[in-house]
Amino acid sequence: MSFDYRVNPQAPADSLEAKQPTVDNGLDVLDPARYYSTDFQRKERERLWPRAWLLAGVTSDLPEAGDYTVFEVGHESIVLVRQAGGAIRAYANVCPHRGNKVVLNERGSAERFTCAFHGWQFCTDGRLQGITDEDSFHPQLVAHRPGMPEVRSETHAGLVFINLDGKAPPLADWIGLPKGYLEMYEIDRMHVVRHVRSEWLANWKTGLDAFYENYHLPHVHPQTQGVLEDHAQYDLYPNGFSRMIVQLCKKSHRLADQETVDAGLQFMMRDAGMDPDGFHGPAGDVRAAVQQSKRARAKRLGLEHYDRFVDGQLTDSWVTGVFPNVQIGCHPEGVMIMRFLPHPTDPERFYYDTMTMFRYVDDPNYTVPAWMGLPKDVDVSGAVRPNCVFVPAGMSPDLGEVLDQDVELVPVVQQGLHSRFYRGALWGDQEVRIRHFHRELDRYLVGER
Numbered sequence: 001m002s003f004d005y006r007v008n009p010q011a012p013a014d015s016l017e018a019k020q021p022t023v024d025n026g027l028d029v030l031d032p033a034r035y036y037s038t039d040f041q042r043k044e045r046e047r048l049w050p051r052a053w054l055l056a057g058v059t060s061d062l063p064e065a066g067d068y069t070v071f072e073v074g075h076e077s078i079v080l081v082r083q084a085g086g087a088i089r090a091y092a093n094v095c096p097h098r099g100n101k102v103v104l105n106e107r108g109s110a111e112r113f114t115c116a117f118h119g120w121q122f123c124t125d126g127r128l129q130g131i132t133d134e135d136s137f138h139p140q141l142v143a144h145r146p147g148m149p150e151v152r153s154e155t156h157a158g159l160v161f162i163n164l165d166g167k168a169p170p171l172a173d174w175i176g177l178p179k180g181y182l183e184m185y186e187i188d189r190m191h192v193v194r195h196v197r198s199e200w201l202a203n204w205k206t207g208l209d210a211f212y213e214n215y216h217l218p219h220v221h222p223q224t225q226g227v228l229e230d231h232a233q234y235d236l237y238p239n240g241f242s243r244m245i246v247q248l249c250k251k252s253h254r255l256a257d258q259e260t261v262d263a264g265l266q267f268m269m270r271d272a273g274m275d276p277d278g279f280h281g282p283a284g285d286v287r288a289a290v291q292q293s294k295r296a297r298a299k300r301l302g303l304e305h306y307d308r309f310v311d312g313q314l315t316d317s318w319v320t321g322v323f324p325n326v327q328i329g330c331h332p333e334g335v336m337i338m339r340f341l342p343h344p345t346d347p348e349r350f351y352y353d354t355m356t357m358f359r360y361v362d363d364p365n366y367t368v369p370a371w372m373g374l375p376k377d378v379d380v381s382g383a384v385r386p387n388c389v390f391v392p393a394g395m396s397p398d399l400g401e402v403l404d405q406d407v408e409l410v411p412v413v414q415q416g417l418h419s420r421f422y423r424g425a426l427w428g429d430q431e432v433r434i435r436h437f438h439r440e441l442d443r444y445l446v447g448e449r
Ligand code: FES
Pocket: 095, 096, 097, 098, 099, 100, 115, 116, 117, 118, 119, 120
């Protein structure tokens, strides 16, 4: 029996909502050592991370010339800088003199960068500007005017990507999603309103796998059943990209009572600016009612880009996998970007980096959606870019109840992977995105990419 859940069976085949044709990724059971061996980690370090395009930042973090932000992956530190001409460029954050990191803070605005070790200076376009006591250097050593080397970068839909070895195909060819898919959300007009990076005691792929399926929801997050259908539509795109459509404002089919509009759904209605007391239909009608309400609200507020969204997108999360290590929960109001960043040395640690982005609408009846789980006092106007909050391993990142449950789960899974009695994952049809991702990863590791 194959699982072929469709959110909207009527969706035209060429629409973005339509279920994508299946991809045969086989039934191999992969050696679990990929989740903990240092040898596998070394292969990833040599063959995956330098070759792939990596999501390094968002354009709205760099509005003005001289604005910069630092992205770190493994041993590499990269500075993204908005240039005087408007383009965003990336530079290796390493001083050519003795290797110190030139930029030490996570973001800011600068006219030049000065290395803290001996004061060498660099322009914001990476060129060497000045050497302290230059006459103390033999001219031959510095004749090539060593600057901060440029790293290949490109932007797509408000997202900045870098490619460390400079040899990846053009970003537009590498992105496996249909044209317009990410662009439609206008992420460039959203702002990061919360940024949390927590360290988890697991391989980055153990974390990613857990976020790539909804199969675990009834067991790990049973409290979501009142407002979310855990059967999702799973779609596979080229180049390891994928999606799951998760319907919100809908009860799980697992609940016996499909009629009563209880507290969860009422909350979702209020969240969308509706008055639940004025709603008299059964629970199954809530999702469509919320969609209509959001559509009408967007018209009132002049949010023209809503015209591009199909009804489903107004309630559902289009959870989009950007190979290799990113997943973006896409909603009209905002997006949740999660990055699974490998630890530089330990294959059994990773950083779960989440950026919550919101498109501010200046209207008292338009509030941040509840799925963002933002604390009350957060400034959502985009005026202030909050610093990244770093949460060490073993502590709760305070991202809400659902995430807390995952934080507890994933390190335990990681331990189980080591058992001599465990043979490797048996991925079912609700886990096709995971297999699709690992197949693409393996293409990199054997040199097919
Ligand atoms: S290491 Fe940067 S100036 Fe010496």
